[in-house]
Amino acid sequence: MNDIEPMTANTDAQRLDFNTAALQRKRRIRALKDHLARWYVTIGGLAVLGAICLIFFYLAQVVLPMFQGAELQARDAQQPNWLAGAGEPLLLAIEEQNQVAMRLGADGQVRFFSVDDGAVLSTVSLPLPTGTRITAVGQDTPGSRLLVLGLDNGQALVLEHNYKVSYPNNQRTISPQIDYPFGEAPLELDTQGRAIEHAAVSRNGGNLLVAVSTGAALHALRIASTENLMTGETSIEQDRLELPQLSEPIRQVLLDPRHQWLYAFSGRASADVFDLRRKQLNGRYKLLNGTGEVTQVSALLGGISLLVGDSNGGIGQWFMVRGADGQAELKNVRNFQLGTSPVTQILPEERRKGFLALDSKGSLGVFHSTAHRTLLKEPVAEGAAMATLSPRATRLLVESDGQLQSFVIDNPHPEISWSALWSKVWYESYPEPDHVWQSTSANTDFEPKLSLAPLAFGTLKAAFYAMLLAAPLAICAAFYTAYFMAPALRRKVKPVIELMEALPTVILGFFAGLFLAPYLENHLPGIFALLLLMPVGIVLAAYLWSRLPESIRLRVPDGWEAVLLIPVILLVGFGSLEISGHMENWWFGGDMRLWLTNEMGIPFDQRNALVIGLAMGFAVIPTIYSIAEDAVFSVPKSLTLGSLALGATPWQTLVRVVLLTASPGIFSALMIGMGRAVGETMIVLMATGNTPIMEANIFEGMRTLAANVAVEMPESEVGSTHYRVLFLAAMVLLIFTFVMNTLAELIRQRLRGKYASL
CATH class of the missing domain: 1.10.3720.10 (MetI-like)
Structure with missing residues (x-):
């Protein structure tokens, strides 16, 4: 026992001390480092999540405005004195700067007036034959200012309203004027002198095509304008087109801007399509299924699509499609619904594939064709009204009950909808619906194709x-x-x-x-x-x-x-x-x-x-x-x-x-x-x-x-x-x-x- 005791004492003396000051300080430093590392990793991870969230919210902030609807803001109504004696309005128009408007009255007077206060700027008397009156008005495709006026003697006058911009004393001045690119003399359309009921006009380069209807008869005149490069003189040649006649009264006439098709809407809900190159009837197509009838027809930007309004408040988009047999036929692509009252006016935009529509109760609808989107429905008048849309689609002018009402339109992104981004879309001139991405084009009437x-x-x-x-x-x-x-x-x-x-x-x-x-x-x-x-x-x-x-x-x-x-x-x-x-x-x-x-x-x-x-x-x-x-x-x-x-x-x-x-x-x-x-x-x-x-x-x-x-x-x-849309892709x-x-x-x-x- 005496030998064991010294060994035990020696072992106790050699036992390590883990609580020395140095070791305690080392443990405290290590704990501090662990604590700091834990906080560093936590803060770094939260910072990464925060950065991702900020990127997401920034992208969302850029993307979300595309899916908002249109807004309409009314300006103060005007009731100028000259409007009471100006007669029934036949046509309204606004120039690009939203400063000058044009009004064509049934009295044959064209009045240019200020959009802001309604004051008349100038008045132009049209060179109509004595004793005649205007019975029909036809416009070229959206973006063109060319008009044709059908008269009650079977003649038609082609004119153009233009706006010259100058800057005297560094101030912008707009000078409106009426031009006659094919002469001031009216064109002879109906040789029997019957009143023209409907008219259409289309200019393609130096060629002009005018089509009118008198009852169930169709008349078409092609005018070719050529310029002599040596003398500078312009010669005009006329060619009358012989078209098959219809058995029912014609309600409206439209022309294809490429001068290939002539659309004649007759009966209650039928469309006769004529091939102008072959000078024959392509076919008759029924536009409505039910008791309604066609009340208004207009061409969309580019003239490929037709917008057909009916008496039930519906609007259908139609265009020619190449069929399986190689023959073109008129197809209904998509439909919109404004209300239950008859559609009285369709206003296509001049720079996009959108359009506005008015019904007989004064309700306005804002639509976009490609996106198949209804952006706004709102009353703008009490009862029937005449309206016009500015070239930039930012101003709407409505004439109703002897007063002028101006509206500011905020509609920056009508081309986008979930269906346009992800579903098949039937684009103009395509044989069937398809997924297409084509964001730009060389022509102004391009239909954006933004499918992701x-x-x-x-x-x-x-x-x-x-x-x-x-x-x-x-x-x-x-x-x-x-x-x-x-x-x-x-x-x-x-x-x-x-x-x-x-x-x-x-x-x-x-x-x-x-x-x-x-x-x-x-x-x-x-x-x-x-x-x-x-x-x-x-x-x-x-x-x-x-x-x-x-x-x-x-x-x-x-x-x-x-x-x-x-x-x-x-x-x-x-x-x-x-x-x-x-x-x-x-x-x-x-x-x-x-x-x-x-x-x-x-x-x-x-x-x-x-x-x-x-x-x-x-x-x-x-x-x-x-x-x-x-x-x-x-x-x-x-x-x-x-x-x-x-x-x-x-x-x-x-x-x-x-x-x-x-x-x-x-x-x-x-x-x-x-x-x-x-x-x-x-x-x-x-x-x-x-x-x-x-x-x-x-x-x-x-x-x-x-x-x-x-x-x-x-x-x-x-x-x-x-x-x-590019941000949406990101x-x-x-x-x-x-x-x-x-x-x-x-x-x-x-x-x-x-x-x-x-």
Whole structure:
């Protein structure tokens, strides 16, 4: 016992003290660091979420005004003295600056007056034959100021109201005037001298076409104006068109601006369409199904579409469509409803595919044809009224009960609706409804086609083909390098693959567009042979390796077998590309591209989804590989060794232990790679051809949301509908990636919880 006691005392003397001042200070510093790190990570994460929310709200702030309706603000009503004795109004018009208005009265007087106070600026007496009166008024397509006045003696007068702008003393002055581009002498339309009931006029270049109706008879006159380049003199030639006569009284006449069609609305609800080039009847079409009748017809901007108002308050849009037999026929495209009273006037906009409509009770409706959108319904008068719309569609002037009422219209973005963005739309001159993106055009009567569906489809198509190539290669490479490859070889291979991610995507896009795309076009058989023969060659090489004597196989260190595949891959690739021309001559008539197009009916574009799959797949592989490889390599060795110790083979261990344990990380790698592919801009911008079409064909191109924003944002007008739709495309991309990443995180957490017990 005496020997034991000194040993116990010595042990107590050597016992460590964990509560010294230095250790306590160290623990306090470490706790402070942990506390600061926790707060730093928390604040950083909240800041990231806040930034994403700010981006989302900023995009929403730019996008939401597109979906607001129109607003109408009334100005003070005017009751000028001259209006009482001016007679019945036949036509109202406003010039572009919203300062001067024009009123054509039944007395043959044209009065120009101020929009603000109603004061008369000038009065013009039209050169009508003595004793005649105006019985019909016809206008050219929206945007033109050309008019035709039908008289009660069978004649017609063609005139134009213009507004000359000058700046004396740096002040804008508008001088209205009446011009007669085809002479002041009225044109002889009805040789029998009957009163003209309806009239239409259309000018196409130097050609003028006038059509009128007297009862059930149609009269058309073509006037060609040519100028002598030597003398400057203008000669006018007239050509009377002989048209079939109708059996019912005509209610209204309209002309196609290309001088191909003449529309005569007769009976209660019928339209007779005449082909002016063939001088024959194209067909008779019933416009209404029911008891209603046509009350008003007007042409939409561009003259392709007809707006037909009826006695039940409905408005239908019609235009000529090429049928399956090649013959054009009049089709009802879409319908609008103003109310239950008869439509008395339709006012098409001069710069957009929108229009306004008035009914017999004085109710006004604001509509847009392409978007199939009703933006406003509001009473503007008590009873029937005459109205006109300014060229910029910002001012409405209404004459009713001897007074003038002016309204300011706020309708900045009528072209947008959810159906126009995502559903099929039947555009003018198209044979059927379709998804189309075409934001600009060279002509002024362009119908904007702002469907985001082909852009979203192109985004998913590009990502699909990129992931189709990248996902299998990256995941299999991650498994092999992390689980089978020798550590020394892994330390060389992994950095090289991760270094691929540093390659700028603009370089990849440049390479894909200028080299890879034409190379694939010229070596299509070799590319497909490569895709088919490469797996076969690798499997065959592995089988032959397994058949070699063990003494030879053991000479290669464990984990270095993959190096032996390098010559196999090079040999198969070189051989496939070398025999490409021979296969093209043997099986595809010397040109596989033409064979696909002519024999298989598969269109082929040089810059297509195959190019994108190879180029963008190459860009996505490092991202997926790096994350997946780290996830596989992080599986505890105890799990793999335990599985092997229990008798499982390496492949069984890989599939049933390693794969399941690393599945959260692998899934994250795939989702991050998918996000990279969806948001890629430069590669798809330079190597797709930027064709916004909805085709799953791998040999055709596409346009993605990101590439579309990059291409068109510099050219869009700030605050315009086009500008806001591009922001909407960016918002759709943000929402898509956010939802995809959120779902990915939920699935990853579920996988982690399910396989954490392994």
